[in-house]
Amino acid sequence: MTTRPSPPRNALPACGVVGATLLALIALGHDGRRIAQLAVLAAPMVLWLAWPLRSTQMRRLRTLLVWLWAMGFALDGTVRAYLLDTYQAAPDSAMVLGAAANTNAREGTEYLWMHWRSAAVWCAVLAVAGTLVGMFARRGAMAPSARPARWAVALLALLLLAACAAYASKPWRRLHPAIFWTQWANSVHTLRSAWADQQTQRDRLMAQARSIAPVISQAGPSTVVLVITDSINRDNMALYGYGRPTTPRLLAHRAQTGGQMAVLKNAWSVDASTLPALRNMFRFGLPDSDNPPHVLALARAAGYKVWWISNHDDLAIEQQHARLADVVDMVNRTPGRASASLDGEILDCVQEALQDASTDRKLIVVHLMGAHPHYSLRFPENANPFDDDVDAVENGLVKDGRSAWVRRFRQEYDAALLYHDFVVSELLQQTRTAGKPGDYRAWMYLSDHGQEVGHVSDRAGHSPSTASGYRIPAVVWRNRQPLPTAEAQQQPFRADWTGWALMDLLHIQWSGQRPERNVLGGAYRWQAPQIPVAVESFSR
Known part of the structure; x- marks a missing residue:
């Protein structure tokens, strides 16, 4: 009876640690099915660690590329987690986009200086993740002494097929950090451009006001x-x-x-x-x-x-x-x-x-x-x-x-x-x-x-x-x-x-x-606004 060889030593632990680290950071910044979507999008480079490579130079290149890939997802999760923890907001929310469009490099530095404690905590989380990924990405599969087991090949093929389907889907693909943050930067630029070209809007508002013909009583x-x-x-x-x-x-x-x-x-x-x-x-x-x-x-x-x-x-x-x-x-x-x-x-x-x-x-x-x-x-x-x-x-x-x-x-x-x-x-x-x-x-x-x-x-x-x-x-x-x-x-x-x-x-x-x-008039009638926090009573 022939026993099939196991996958190359250290390949599965490398995939497991890198994948688990990414999954943890993705879960911090996302919720629900988006965690699964990001995990699938991140999978291809993680799975590459299980693919045997003979060349030392190729293994070094793989280590670098896997680390950069993983840190892109890790940074995305960390930034999102910070925004959720601090402001209960997503990076593409109107509040965050408006703040980013209205902030220059100097004000950004000053903001970080005031909130350095929170920033330090999240940077430490990112640093730990980067260290773990760097250590285990080096332990990817080398040239095998025998052919890998069929179940391992089938599993890799299935995961890669799922990743291909994810990248073929636009709603999934746009969640990828490289695509999302590129579009985010474009949104901020568009918002800034709109603010810089406000004269037409001001002329419209003045024309509208004149057509209303308000009078002083x-x-x-x-x-x-x-x-x-x-x-x-x-x-x-x-x-x-x-x-x-x-x-x-x-x-x-x-x-x-x-x-x-x-x-x-x-x-x-x-x-x-x-x-x-x-x-x-x-x-x-x-x-x-x-x-x-x-x-x-x-x-x-x-x-x-x-x-x-x-x-x-x-x-x-x-x-x-x-x-x-x-x-x-x-x-x-x-x-x-x-x-x-x-x-x-x-x-x-x-x-x-x-x-x-x-x-x-x-x-x-x-x-x-x-x-x-x-x-x-x-x-x-x-x-x-x-x-x-x-x-x-x-x-x-x-x-x-x-x-x-x-x-x-x-x-x-x-x-x-x-x-x-x-x-x-x-x-x-x-x-x-x-x-x-x-x-x-x-x-x-x-x-x-x-x-x-x-x-x-x-x-x-x-x-x-x-x-x-x-x-x-x-x-x-x-x-x-x-x-x-x-x-x-x-x-x-x-x-x-x-x-x-x-x-x-x-x-x-x-x-x-x-x-x-009109709060100054006798006909005033209070109507509670919708704000994103629970308020027991607006009367205190």
Whole structure:
């Protein structure tokens, strides 16, 4: 009886270890049947290790090619796993594509510097995988002393046939890392190109606004200031009951102004990143299919002169929104998270706009950095009164098991809010004292989205996966006409409906008004938004 020889020694362990390593990383970044699809796509080069080669040079070449092939799949799985863990997002989601298209190399480096701990963990995972693959890829089959068993040949043939079928299928083939990430880069480039060619879109929006023919219902001078900030979570504002004195000036304004100032207690963003949040604010929270007008275009068509004064250097925001204004003043021209331009730099520019004598109807949009990471750059040097202060907030974070670095970020974040309180309060004071005593003036303040700084998880930064990423402040002041009652101010408010309230503050009437979405009106009716996190109640 003849016994068939076994496959060459070390060939099967090599295939097994390399395949198992790849499968583990694929499973981290994918789910469901996609794990099987990626495994089949990765199979051919792994199976090559079982094919005997006589030449030493060919074996070395095989080792290199298998390692490069495997690391392509490993890197794909690792990046996807990081995005899922941090943002609950896929790389081809609108949020990730928008962020990538709106990020330069410098800002990318600064992002990694802030999140180096998470990056280090995933890089370590990738390094371990690379080491394992490198060690075992060298142990592929050499020239056999006898013909391999038929079952081994049949198994290899079956697996290769499945791989061929996978590559013949476009839905499967496009999941391959080389194809997927090439298409991903093309998508980012296309998005950037679309942003760079926005003049046609702006002309269309202005023409649309003129055809709507909005009218101003109140005679006389009118000045409205809209303050949009970045990454402010209302849970960290003393104005909303926070334990640290982060907003003493806004509290003083509320005491001074009485019924002229409304603090919307339960304000929410419906987006956890800036670009979609601003799009919703200025396009009335309507989908593109409804062809919504732009708030700034409507204001200009009605007769307002519009300013956009910004401490952001952001190409997408400038092209999509700012350039619709009559006057654009981009104070900060240093892009990236490491920009140290403080929001106070815009105060003189706003004062100049308020004193402009060329018109008696003004809409001034102010876009602040707020508490956008890095938090330590959002307040002046040596202006952190919460640094190493063991108070009730610090003790609460310790009790909740927050790490030392998250507690340090919370101190810096609260210091940023204290400086932010100074800037926002100055803007309110400038608005209150602008023009003649009898002139109509209004001011609205809100954040584009929130921020997670140890509130419900041990991390700091943008957070589409927790409610903290959506909890924002919203405050309205005007010197005439009643604001919502104290009871009405407890109603939830959603930031994508900001445009409807702003039209009220501007006294603009037009055919598309929806009174039930105007939080300042008596017909307001709350409707809960769909956000990708579970919220027990929007009323707290």
